[in-house]
Amino acid sequence: MSAPRLRRALGPVSNAVLWAAAVLGALSLVLALATVVAGVQPLIFRSSSMAPAVDAGALALAKTVDAQQVEPGDIVSVVNSDGVRVTHRVVKVDQGAGDQVSLTLKGDSNRSPDEEPYLVTEVDRVVADVPYLGYVADWLASPWAMFAAGIVAALLVVNLWSRWSRSDGGAGLVGAGSGASAVVLVALVVASVTPVPRTEAYFSDPATVEAGTVHSHDVQIFDWDTTPCTTNDDGSVTLRYKVVSPSYDMTWYRGPKNGTISDAPFLTITPPSSQVGDVVETRIDRTTLAAGEDPFAQGTYVVAGRSQLKGSATEPWLSSSHRYVEVTADATTVRCGDINLPPTVEVTAPRDGREFGSQTAAELEVAAACSGRRAPCGTTTDTNGIYSVEYRLQRENWLGTQCWDPKLDAILPPGYYAAGCGEWRPAYTDPQAPTTDGSTVKWRIPIGDGGPGTTFNQSGTYTLYVRITDNASPTREVTEHQITFTVD
Structure with missing residues (x-):
């Protein structure tokens, strides 16, 4: 086939590809302009915990408003104490200190x-949402979008060369493709510089915790020294x-x-240090333990x-787990009694902070x-035996x-x-858990059948959470x- 005929055959295909990319690029431009000009925040x-109102993959538009304007039933986006954006429906509004609203x-x-x-x-209040469009916006801010921009750049060069070199009257169509190329190139660059924020519509039932931290916002129990x-x-x-988070106090019940x-707690302690891992010492005498109960x-x-x-x-939002110790109170004193220490846990592989090439x-x-097995594993022990080992x-x-x-x-399939x-x-x-003695229990993450046989089938940053419960009663x-x- 001659070069002119090949160009005529490929021209409509390349222009269709360019115009499709231009539509996606225009979307990113609209989102960027909405953020800058209209003050609208795309999310x-x-x-899917906001389903069926808003499902996973949706693109929502949110407007920043004064918190005093928020009412029950509004869908709002806030940032929690771990710095993660959460978007849920308001079910209760309470006046806080000053201008704050709870x-x-x-x-x-x-x-x-x-x-x-x-x-x-102030909060970002959702004013509109479009199903599935979030997947498109997410892709536009990905490295693949910049790869696509490179391909479009190559097509643009080919189109320009074609327009300059041919004389068969098809310059108008090629020029249109060039215009599409310019739109998508600019748009993809804008999208890569100003990615759309992601938000979690967290699952937070009492029996579950959410990705991103060990919780949706599940409060983590402290460890004994x-x-x-x-x-x-x-x-x-x-x-x-030990201090487990600067965001927590410790409350004591008896x-x-x-x-x-x-x-009802008989004592609440605000740690003098906010440094995670620092040891807190709490003195309890008979008067403190009695908490006003007389006799x-x-x-x-x-x-x-x-x-x-x-x-x-x-x-108050409390950890679901407790730390227990027995004390004996007589007429004037308090003495330490039995204490059930939590299980020990070790991750055999991979190691914390490991970077795989x-x-x-x-x-x-x-x-x-x-x-x-190509999946994380480890060991755990406890003198009372192990009741369960759970992971995320x-x-x-x-x-x-x-x-x-x-x-x-x-x-x-697993994945x-x-x-x-x-x-x-x-x-x-x-x-198999539960066990009843202090022997070492080996644990591993199940891979499942029919899948890739590995839990490392893509590059990314991996976080493994392990929760182990002893068998004391x-x-x-x-x-x-x-x-x-991390896996590269």
Whole structure:
């Protein structure tokens, strides 16, 4: 085929490709202009807890308003204490200090409100949304979009050369393609410089936690120090535990041994240090333990500690887990008794902070340490035995946030899915949990059948959360552990 005939044959195809790209590019230009000129904030929804009102993949437009204008029923976007943007429906509005308003939010698909009230002076209120358009906007801000821009640039050069070199009367059509090329090139560059923010419509039912942190906003329990309780010469006890977050206080509850622990705390401690891992010492004497109860009965008491989110304007948001210690109170003193320490946990592979140069490197290293399985593994021990080992494996890359689902009882293949990131999944254990003695339990992440046989099938930043519960009764202790690694 001659060169002119080849150009005529390919001309309509290349122009169609260019104009399709121009439409996508124009979308990015409109979003950028809406942000700058109209003050509208585009948001891409990455999960489905606002379904059916707003589903995953939708593109929403939000306008910044004074928090005093917000009413129950509005869908608003806020940033939580971990710096993650959350978009949920307002179910309750309370006046805070000064201009602050305390908002209680809830995803339409969630059974309960978020575990964090949001103290705000202004919010982004959703005014419109379009299903599926978020996927397109997300792609426009990805490295693939810039790759596409390079292809379009090459097509632009070819079209310009074609227009200059041919004389068969088709310059108008080629010129149109060149115009499309210019539009999409500019638009893709704008999109790459000003990506659309992603927002989480978190799943936050009490039994689940959400991707991004160990929680949607689940409050994480603190850890004991190496010497959790000591009896002092003055008849008091000192409890020692570690700061888990600068956002938390520690609250202490009590109840008679084998009885009911009170819902009302007898002591709330604001740690003097906000440095994670610093040890906090809390002195408890008989008067503190009695908390005004007169007469206060002698006997053995269970003292239970929980983490509490600071700044709650309405109800306190507490960790679901406790830390327990027994103390014995007589007429004038308090003494340390039994204490159930939480399980220990170790991640064998991959190591925290590990950077793998390729997926193959990750697979080989993990398989060598995990009995041939190309998925994270580790060990755990507790003198009371292990009741359960649960995990969440999350990946962040240009596709957004996805979580590993082995699909053990499903038709779909195992892999990373945008849905289900709020679910703790059971790990495989050897011996099978629950156990009743202090022997070491090996655990690993299940791979499932029919899939790629690896949990490292794409590059990205991976975060593994492990939650282990001991088999003590009735006061089971929980350990939460987190590691992050990258695969190039």
